[in-house]
Amino acid sequence: MVVVMAPDATDEQIAHVTERVEGVGGQAFVSRGVVRTIIGLVGDIESFHGLNLRTMPGVAAVHRISDPFKLVSRQHHPDRSTVWVGPAGHQVPIGPDTFTFIAGPCAVETASQTLEAAEMAKAAGASLLRGGAFKPRTSPYAFQGLGVKGLEILADVRETTGLPIVTEVVDARDVTVVAEHADMLQIGTRNMANFGLLQAAGESGKPVLLKRGMTATIEEWLMAAEYVAQRGNLDVVLCERGIRTFEPSTRNTLDISAVPVVQSISHLPIIVDPSHAGGRKDLVVPLSRAAIGVGADGVIVDVHPNPENALCDGPQALLGTELRELASAVRIMPPALGRVDAGERVRG
Structure with a gap:
C-alpha cells in the first residue's frame, strides 16, 4: 500500500502518518520527490485499512499496489516524473x-x-x-x-x-x-x-x-x-x-x-x-x-x-x-x- 501526501503536506503530518502505521505493527518508508512525498507501507493490509489514512491531514490519496515495486510504479503515480x-x-x-x-x-x-x-x-x-x-x-x-x-x-x-x-x-x-x-x-x-x-x-x-x-x-x-x-x-x-x-x-x-x-x-x-x-x-x-x-x-x-x-x-x-x-x-x-x-x- 502507498500513501501519497499532498504537495503542501508538512513534516509533522508525514510523521503522524508514519507513527500511526508503526502503531499497528507496520513499516513506513518515506520517499521524497520534487513535488510529492510518498510513503510505502509494509505489513498487514487489513490493519492499515482500519486506520482511515485517507482522512488524515496532509494525505492526498491511498493506493493498494499490486506491482511488487510499489514506489516506482505508475499505479499510484500516473504522471511520469522529472x-x-x-x-x-x-x-x-x-x-x-x-x-x-x-x-x-x-x-x-x-x-x-x-x-x-x-x-x-x-x-x-x-x-x-x-x-x-x-x-x-x-x-x-x-x-x-x-x-x-x-x-x-x-x-x-x-x-x-x-x-x-x-x-x-x-x-x-x-x-x-x-x-x-x-x-x-x-x-x-x-x-x-x-x-x-x-x-x-x-x-x-x-x-x-x-x-x-x-x-x-x-x-x-x-x-x-x-x-x-x-x-x-x-x-x-x-x-x-x-x-x-x-x-x-x-x-x-x-x-x-x-x-x-x-x-x-x-x-x-x-x-x-x-x-x-x-x-x-x-x-x-x-x-x-x-x-x-x-x-x-x-x-x-x-x-x-x-x-x-x-x-x-x-x-x-x-x-x-x-x-x-x-x-x-x-x-x-x-x-x-x-x-x-x-x-x-x-x-x-
Whole structure:
C-alpha cells in the first residue's frame, strides 16, 4: 500500500502518518520527490485499512499496489516524473518533456584529458558531464580509476564548464565522498543488485542513475530502483545499456523495447547508453537515433580526445565525425518528437 501526501503536506503530518502505521505493527518508508512525498507501507493490509489514512491531514490519496515495486510504479503515480540534476541555480531536467544529452570520458585519466573531453561534450550539445573516477572492471589488472583524485578533477572541470557531474560509485563506503563531489550518483550494471550500495545511494540525498544489470529482467531492474526509493529517494533515472545474449557481434544487445515497456509501468525517467550497448563507435550514432525514436528521455555516451590511448573503452568513444553526427541527431530528432533540449529548461 502507498500513501501519497499532498504537495503542501508538512513534516509533522508525514510523521503522524508514519507513527500511526508503526502503531499497528507496520513499516513506513518515506520517499521524497520534487513535488510529492510518498510513503510505502509494509505489513498487514487489513490493519492499515482500519486506520482511515485517507482522512488524515496532509494525505492526498491511498493506493493498494499490486506491482511488487510499489514506489516506482505508475499505479499510484500516473504522471511520469522529472528528475533535476545539478546544484541550486543550475539544475538540468531528465524527464518526459525534454531530451537530455549526457557525454564525457568513460574514465577520468588526467585533468587535461577530462577537461578536453568535457569541452567536446559541451560543444556537441551535452548538458550533463559523465566521467568515471571509480571503475569496476572485469579484470583486477585493468585500470580501476583515480578514486578521490578523479572526483576532484571532475569538480574542477564542472567549475570551468558549468556542466553538472554524473559519476559512478562502486562501494557503499564511498557514497559519502562521491556525493560530496558529484551531482548524480551512477550505479553500474555490475552493482545493480548490490542492495547495500542501493540503500546507501538512496540515503545520499543525490539523484541516482541506475543501469540495468547485464542479465536482469525489467522487473528485477525496477525492484533495484525500489531499494533506492525505499530509502527516501524518488529521484531515480533508469539506464538501458544492453543485456547479455548469445549474439557476439556487439558488446551487448540493446533492448530498445525496454524503453516503452518501462515507461508504461514506472513513472521513472529512462535513458539509453548506446556506447556500452554496441561497444563500437560506429554503432553509437545509429543506436542513439533508435533511442530517440523510441522515446527515451536521453542518452549517455562516451567521448574522448584520444580514443586510441584511452585507458578504458576506447573503441566506443566518439571523436570528430561520429561526434558531429551525434550532435546533429540530438539537435534535430527530439524536437520532431515533441521534446525540448534539456539545456533550454535549466532551472535557476
